[in-house]
Amino acid sequence: MTALMEAPIDTRTSAPALLELRGLTVDYGGARAVDGVDLTIHEGEILGLAGESGCGKTTIANAVMQILRPPGRISGGSIVFRGEDLVGKSDEDMRRFRWRNVSMVFQSAMNALNPVMRVGDQFVDAMRAHERIDKKGALAQAEQLLELVGIDPARIRAYPHQLSGGMRQRVIIAIALSLNPELIVLDEPTTALDVVVQREIMQQVEALKQDFGFAVLFITHDVSLLLEFADRIAVMYAGEVVESAPAQKLGTDAQHPYTQGLLQSFPPLTGPLERLTGIPGSPPDLRNPPAGCRFHPRCPHCTRDNATLYLRQTAERPVLHEVAPGHSVACHLVEEGTA
């Protein structure tokens, strides 16, 4: 594991920290899916987590909830929620914590609801696992929540297959709101949906956030969506955070070559269409990640032209350095001032 690095102090956000990951490390057998990640989510903010498939975004979400599938396990670091470390909590304490404090909207809207259970019952069991409430009261609350996300309350009696993908995702968001949690994890919530529905749902989440005041950990590979909705964005590559910055700053002044590549992989939402370049190559094997900077085999700035820099890039792990208030980058180029 890397040495614990100092968590970047975010001077822009005055709200107290809600969830802090400190050197979080998750192993899947021999593969280190998340390697020493530091991340802070403040109350009421939307933190975007971006990166390619398999970079460890979802693993972070599942680690926070401690619902990692074997052989996945948290092998180091801590997950601090309101000053209390969740790692090492008893099963029953963790069970009580889930959904009450942090709820989660899953990747596949199509598949996250139990197909043989009525929608209403899937609200009821979440509520009754945490609160003393009778079924009638819980169903009445569920109807209100459905109305809040723009679904006919009569749908409480529907089965998931009777709803469209967008409706299912709204239902899941309504279920996620049912215990009024402080943090909602959105794990690629719109990937399975078409672009129009994507935007509608994200706008709805933003509006609900105003009313309920929850914080959001928004995980997606779609950076353009993050630029629009997130307050801050952290970019992950091969199990590490390589850059984190306020959303606006990241959009205009990305420092890490990987972030730059990621931004060029999506068409701009407004303005003229530019040529998309993308990032050549594919993410490394996490069982045997490259030495030095993990991005160096794909990095356009890693060449033998500059021998000393090349040596550092291929042998020394870069650490996060603050380049501007609230903007940290882990890159040798930035440190050397050649970026």
Added chain:
Amino acid sequence: MRWFARRLGFYVFAIWVALTINFLLPRLMPGDPVSGLLAHLTPAQIQANPGIVHEFETLLGGTHNSIWHDYVTYLGRIAHFDFGLSTSNYPTPVSEVVGRTLPYSMFLVGVAFILAFVLGTAIGMVAAWRRGRAVDNVVVPVFMALSALPAFFTALLGLYFLGLKAHWFPIQHAYDSGVTPGFNWTFLSSAFRHSQLPILVIIAAFTGGWVLNMRTVMINTIGEDYVLMAQAKGLPDRRVMTRYAARNAILPPLNGFAPLFASAIGGLVFIEFVFSYPGAGLTLQQAVLGNDYPLAQALLVVLSICVILANLLMDILNLVLDPRLRSA
């Protein structure tokens, strides 16, 4: 509902096919089944019942009518459950022999099969949920080994060790000698005691299949997002296992119920033979060995209908358990 109507249509067709094959089989046999049959009766018996030759001919072929005429007569008689007289139980009507022996078999297979299903599904569920733990590592292999043995061999082992050596169970027949069948306590308790060992053997032979089936599907189901979400919802572990994972995992194995039931009825012949249990299986075996074609024919019809009814029952259960089928 349209799905169900289609299934129902299919079963009617299946029953018709079974009846027709049953009609054709004796007619396709080399030689003359009727004379073979009559050879089992004494001349006095034949003389006492002059219509019997014609009766057998209409059932098995050999009349001078056209085959279509025979076919229609045959279907008509089956509709009235008239299969003629059994030669090995002469002159008892076949329907009476079937009515006397079938309930034993249905009780045996019905109870054993439901118990095997419940037990196997429960073990498979727990084994998948706690993979690599005690149930998965010990109980699953034991049932796998048991189900790998042929049913008659398991029956012999049970008979020898649990019946002959340990004296835990009676070793033969459906009830104690000296007890008259009837709806009274002496008979029912005796019949129940005699059914225990055969039931145990069927459970031993068939539970393994359910365990493996359920375990495999359940492991896949555990990977589904709705199971993950149920855990994230902070539901108690048991509820996630039963209401989310197992409740969905049970649907595919349920479709395997009917074929397995059919093979259990096939295995019944051997198990009843080992235990001298006077059910439909043993009777079928005796009917075949004794060339009692009317009886064999009737039992085949009845057993095929039982299998088809089991299929139908499973379809209804499927409809109850899976809302997606209801709206299809």
